[in-house]
Amino acid sequence: MVRPREFDEEKALDAAMQIFWEKGFEATSLSDLTLRMGIQRPSIYSAFGDKKELFEAALRKYTRSHSAYVRTSLQNNSSVKEGFRAFFENMVANEYEKGPNRGCFCINTMVELSPHDEKFEVLTREHEMYLSVIFQETIERGVQSGELDADLNTKGLAQTIVVSLIGLTVIMKSRPERSFVDNSVEVILSLLK
């Protein structure tokens, strides 16, 4: 009975995610969005609501896929420590290879919006807490298997890894010498023993 949508909502949302991720909320204009999403302004509003609602949808898409990525990434390796090593080294390599240097969409949002918008404070916090749980479960798997010491403070350690992950992601935005980051990763991994 009605005219069907001509664009793929999921692809459009993905495009919005990419540009918000790269430029942040304030620096991204509606014109930027229509250009990259390949659709007109009213289509954005009818499909996603206003700019902030679109941003929220994009962030939710990001955290969902990022959580899944982290989870499977750590499950890939039978050794917990090697799993974490591969995870960190991969992240560092990715950030140094590519051009844009976008970091993590969730962390960017934590800095830009969370202090001024409770909705994003909650959203970003919940993602980091979820990562912390994944890390803790992974560490406990290592304890269970005997790979890691039984007296490890698994919760505190997982929380510290979240903190370190954020710190590494952010400092890489200033492009420090690669050795700076590599050294830090090594010291952080030394906590897993």
Next chain:
Amino acid sequence: MVRPREFDEEKALDAAMQIFWEKGFEATSLSDLTLRMGIQRPSIYSAFGDKKELFEAALRKYTRSHSAYVRTSLQNNSSVKEGFRAFFENMVANEYEKGPNRGCFCINTMVELSPHDEKFEVLTREHEMYLSVIFQETIERGVQSGELDADLNTKGLAQTIVVSLIGLTVIMKSRPERSFVDNSVEVILSLLK
């Protein structure tokens, strides 16, 4: 021969620093600035140049005073480990007590501007590298005095403390439970032995 300035440049710059620190570059308007600095628009341009030059001056003022604060803060305590503990605990307490939740101006800038503006990439990197040097010198003082193990990787440890400091500052923007941060501080301090 000329009419003298009626406002205190240093106070005006300080006001600009406060608001840029709180809201970031993009979200701060010229109207915000004239309001908080207590001067008119043309006065800003004649005294500080355009918005980005003013921002740069404000950031330089911040990094200068922050460096001095960190340096003296760590010198206050004769025990290196207790010095770091006091430093971290103070930072956490400050961030949780106050309302605004501004974090660190330099870190905010690293996230917002460094990936898109080489000048700020350099500026923010240099500040973090400077902090790393302060931390390393402090750790080496502890090694020298016998408080810390002689086989510590002082450089890597200092770099890791920078990374942790950034991570803690950023995650506090999402207001995690206090215990999350406290636990992380404890684990990080455990590296100093």
Next chain:
DNA sequence: ATTATAACGTACCGATCAGTATGTTATAAT
């Protein structure tokens, strides 16, 4: 007292912002 100079306040500039009114077009149900 006159004059040169720059800081001052006001009021403006074109550009761009987020968001929308409107008329047209395409589709599915009848």
Next chain:
DNA sequence: ATTATAACATACTGATCGGTACGTTATAAT
């Protein structure tokens, strides 16, 4: 084939953006 519906493209809204032109005022040197 007709009709109801919503997606579409165009073009617009008022507001606000960063930045500046300009006329006035206050000061210091003469």
